[in-house]
Amino acid sequence: MEPSVYGLVVLIIIILIGSACCSGVEAAFLAVNSIRILEIASKQKPKSSANQLLKLRKHLGRTLTVITITNNGFNIIGSLILGVYGALVISSSYGLTLFSISFYILVVLVGEVLPKALGTRFSVQIALLSVPILRILHTLMRPFLLLIEQIFPVITAENEISTDEEEIRQMAKIGSQKGLIEADEAAMIFKVFQLNDLKAKDLMLPRVSAPCLDGSSNLEEISKLIMDDNSPWWVILGDKVDKIQGVVPRERMLAELINGENKKLLSEICEPVDYIPEMIKADQLLTRFDKNHKGVKVVVDEFGGFVGIIGAEAVLSVLAGWWKK
Template sequence: MIETIVIILLILMTAFYVAAEFATVSVRKTKIQYLAERGNKTAADLLPILNDVHKLDEYISVSQIGITLSSLILGAYGEATIGLQLIPILENSFNMEVTTATSASAIIVLIILTSSQMVLGELIPKSLALQYSVQVALYTLRPMQWSLKFFSWFLIILNGSGNAFLRLFNINHAGHRHVYSTEEISMIIEESRNGGLLQTEETRMLHQALKLDLRTVRQLMVPRSSISSINIELSIDQIIEIVSQNPYTRLPVYSGTVDNIIGILHTKDLVRAYVETRKIESIKDILLPVTFIPETVKADKVLVSFKNTHSQQAIVIDEFGVIVGLITLEDVLAEIMGEIGDEFKEEKIIYQLLADGSIRISGLTLVDEAESLLGTLWDGESDTIGGIVSEKLGRLPEQGEKLNIQDMDVLVEKVENRAVTSIIVRPMEKING
């Protein structure tokens, strides 16, 4: 009876350290921080361990020491008690010799204790720790703190020898850190959606946010031909007329040509100046500084630039310093949230299904965004559908011109400002069907 109780206690000891280790490694630090900020003292004591790589290493090391010691003691104790009791039983029941009975007894004890240890001492506590990581991490903290004090001397010896061994092979000890790659974060997002924690639209936006570093300014910008701008030489009445008919609150101002943008006019500043003076001689004094950004910059870096410069738009230039477009904060956010409209702007029609099965597509649609509509990805160097059409022809298409791209009939519906703005395509499935 006593032997059974001791064995159960040793298995529970293993289970405790296994649960403590897996719970602490898998628990979300943000959740513990949330509980600590709301007065949970245990969470407040656990948070410094999660924030400090060295302390977390010690915490995990103590768990492993506890698991190893309890397993070794369990094996030795089981062999010394149950094993010895089995030997005479095997001798009498199966007419075994002492040597054979001793070996058979050792094997039987090994199988029984190993199976019990794996199921009750490792698999079950590990599953519970992963499923209820917050609760288990908090409940096991106090006993683990006692273990840290008790094994501190042993821990110094083991960590010192382990680090010395790693240094022999020039291996850096990075410690236990909760660091995830973009792919792993995407998997976590999908698991959260499958578990009902995220809605479909929330999942889509999170995935899009992770892809911002794959998008360039060139892919998101408003092309130069579509920029609404103001000539500084115009009269105040003409400028007010342009502003009143324009849906945008920030307009680039140029001198001479659009290549010489000298500032940004905010309509609020124009109204304020008019209200204060009732007469505006020139808008030069109320122009905001203009920010220039290369077309190759990634979208996530654009957000950082907007934050640092306290601006919401920038003029896009190519490698030669030539203005090629304009990008706004809204353009970047639209990549995450979808197109953001208001009551003053005309809704952008990306595509429209026609009665004959064809699709009208905006020439400014990005090639990869049109893939789901066309059933395939158009090959080419251009970023937009309109650019691919011009690229295939080797010249600027004419309105009404027809061509074939990857077995699809394409009609150039509209050309504006030397750019293809609308095409009509019969996708592959429509042709083959």
């Protein structure tokens, strides 16, 4: 079959489509959000496209090598074949020069610029669609890839999905600015991270201000005090320094008074104490309240000395934005 203009056009279309697909997929793989893919994969089966995409992203160097080899196959080898074929179809040197310039412009615009813009814009969709073809190319090129990886070991490096506190802060800030998440949600994220920077000693009510009662007193003796003081919890002290017999809620004392148990000693109605170290971080402390629903905890120093009390509301006040340094 003799060279024809139709054959030339078909060859141009094949090269442009091949180059455009490779450029678009490469841009998509570089731009795709791994966290977004991980979210999609968690809702699908293990062998789904999203899970396969995560594997390809994990070996990103190898995947980009496959795309680059394929892309250069279309651009370089295809251009050489096209040049020879074009020389047979186009007889004049002027026409051949004009054809070469036009083809170069087409490759840049249609084969590179436009597909990369689309690949970046629709990175998730394009990356997911390209998974089956890339897996086939990986299998076909495996011997060649193993050889290249021996020469350039850096290609074998794995890309793990990871993030840190500062990155999450910035993501929340950007999401809030773009209206993707509410401003109060972003503020809450910042406050959650603030919990890790605070300790029990920063949030507690110091011992000098903590509501304390002598365990040897009876309810009648302290009835006026608890009527006037709205503190929800009281620490019941023993006869020695730092000797804590327990804690008792104000409601419990009022209920006993109403029931006529005026002579009952505070040491008889108090509840066991849950001690926490003053250096415990606020986020860890919050989980302690989750495990033990008791509303107050006694804070102690490194020597076991009573230094203050703290309730869940002190930690929650940080999240709510009420807490002030």
